[in-house]
Amino acid sequence: MTDKPRTTHVPLNELDEQGRKLHFRSILDSVPDAMIVTDESGVMLAFSRAAEALFGYTQQEMLGQPVNVLMAGRDRANHDNYIGNYMTTGKRQIIGIGRVVMAAKADGTLFPIDLKIGEARIGEHFLFTAFIRDLTEQQRAELRIQEMQSELVHFSRLSAVGTMASALAHELNQPLTAVANYLEASRDLLDSPDPETKEILREALSEAARQAVRAGEIVRKLRSYVSRGEVDMRTVHLRPLLLDAIALSRISRDHADIPVNLELAVADQRVQADPIQVQQVVINLIRNAMDAMDGVDDARIRVRTLSPDEAGFVAIDVCDNGPGLPAEMKEAIFKPFATTKSQGMGLGLSICQTIVEAHGGEIRAITPPEGGTCFRFTLRADTGKT
Structure with a gap:
C-alpha cells in the first residue's frame, strides 16, 4: 500500500517575493469587487480584473496614472483633498469610512459607486486599497x-x-x-x-x-x-435613518456629486419619531441645500446631530456652504408658497415644519459664523424608559 503524497503548508509570511507577487496577482484576478491600490500621491499601483471590467480600462493603461482620472465632477478634486487632508491632519473623511461618489468609465459614462478605502503603512510610506462597487442598478x-x-x-x-x-x-x-x-x-x-x-x-x-x-x-x-396629521411614533436609530436619507437625496439629482458628511454626537443615538416622515424632512433639506449651491465650486453639505439638551431633545443640522438665505426670507421661509427657487412652489419647508411640530419639535434656519445656511430641527430623544 503506497503512502499518500504529503502536502506542505507554507505560511504567508514565509513566501518569497515571487510567491507573494503571484498570491497578490491571484487576489487581483479573483476579488469580486473592483480593487485598486494607490500610493499616498494617488498614483495607481494595482488594478484588478473586476476594475478592468467595471471601468473599461486595462491594467496596463492604468498603472502609473492618477486615480482621480476615474472620478467625475467634484469628486475628482475632493478625492485628492481627502487623501491630502488625511496625510497632514490624520482626520478621516473617507478612509476607513466609505462614501458614495460619482465615477467615470473609459467611454465617459458617469455612474455612482460605493467606495471603501483601507490603508497600510510600509516604512515611511502609505498604500491605499480601494474597493469599489457599482451602485447603478441599486x-x-x-x-x-x-x-x-x-x-x-x-x-x-x-x-x-x-x-x-x-x-x-x-x-x-x-x-x-x-x-x-x-x-x-x-x-x-x-x-x-x-x-x-x-x-x-x-x-x-x-x-x-x-x-x-x-x-x-x-x-x-x-x-x-x-x-x-398622524404620526407613527416609535424608537428609531438615527444613524441608519440619516444614512438612508442621504443616499435617497442623491438619486436622480443634478448635484449628486456634492459630498454630504455625516457627523454624530452620539454614535447610537435613538429618538422617538416616525422614520418615513423624518426621512422626508432630511431629504427635503439636503435637496434644498444642493439647489442652493448651484455654481459653488467647493460645495459641501454637513448633516450632524447634537447631544440631547436638558429638555431631552436631539437637534439635527443640515448645513451648506452656499450664499446663505436673503435677510427678508428668514422670517417667511416656512410659510406656504415662500421660496427662493425660480421653479419652486414653496411648500417643502412648510411641510417639513408641519412634520417636525407634529413630533413635538421645532425647526428653524440658522446663519453660522462661517457663512452658508443651517436648518436645525429637533426630535425627542429616546431614553429607553417607559
Whole structure:
C-alpha cells in the first residue's frame, strides 16, 4: 500500500517575493469587487480584473496614472483633498469610512459607486486599497421604488382629498343652508316694521350668525386635523435613518456629486419619531441645500446631530456652504408658497415644519459664523424608559 503524497503548508509570511507577487496577482484576478491600490500621491499601483471590467480600462493603461482620472465632477478634486487632508491632519473623511461618489468609465459614462478605502503603512510610506462597487442598478431600483411610493402617496392623497371634500360639503351644507334660509326670512320681515316682527327678525339674524360660527368651527377643526396629521411614533436609530436619507437625496439629482458628511454626537443615538416622515424632512433639506449651491465650486453639505439638551431633545443640522438665505426670507421661509427657487412652489419647508411640530419639535434656519445656511430641527430623544 503506497503512502499518500504529503502536502506542505507554507505560511504567508514565509513566501518569497515571487510567491507573494503571484498570491497578490491571484487576489487581483479573483476579488469580486473592483480593487485598486494607490500610493499616498494617488498614483495607481494595482488594478484588478473586476476594475478592468467595471471601468473599461486595462491594467496596463492604468498603472502609473492618477486615480482621480476615474472620478467625475467634484469628486475628482475632493478625492485628492481627502487623501491630502488625511496625510497632514490624520482626520478621516473617507478612509476607513466609505462614501458614495460619482465615477467615470473609459467611454465617459458617469455612474455612482460605493467606495471603501483601507490603508497600510510600509516604512515611511502609505498604500491605499480601494474597493469599489457599482451602485447603478441599486439606485435604479431605489428610484423606481421611490417613484412607485410617490405614485401611491399621490393616489392616496387624491382619494383622501376626494373623501375630505365630500365630507366637508356634507358637514357645511346644513349650517350654510340654515344661514341662507334665516337671511331670506329676515329680508322678507323687513317689510313689516311692527315690534313683534322686529323680535322675530332679531332671532332670525342671531340664529344665522350662530350657524355661520358653526360652519367656521367645522373648517377650523378640519385645518387642525390636516396640519396635525398622524404620526407613527416609535424608537428609531438615527444613524441608519440619516444614512438612508442621504443616499435617497442623491438619486436622480443634478448635484449628486456634492459630498454630504455625516457627523454624530452620539454614535447610537435613538429618538422617538416616525422614520418615513423624518426621512422626508432630511431629504427635503439636503435637496434644498444642493439647489442652493448651484455654481459653488467647493460645495459641501454637513448633516450632524447634537447631544440631547436638558429638555431631552436631539437637534439635527443640515448645513451648506452656499450664499446663505436673503435677510427678508428668514422670517417667511416656512410659510406656504415662500421660496427662493425660480421653479419652486414653496411648500417643502412648510411641510417639513408641519412634520417636525407634529413630533413635538421645532425647526428653524440658522446663519453660522462661517457663512452658508443651517436648518436645525429637533426630535425627542429616546431614553429607553417607559
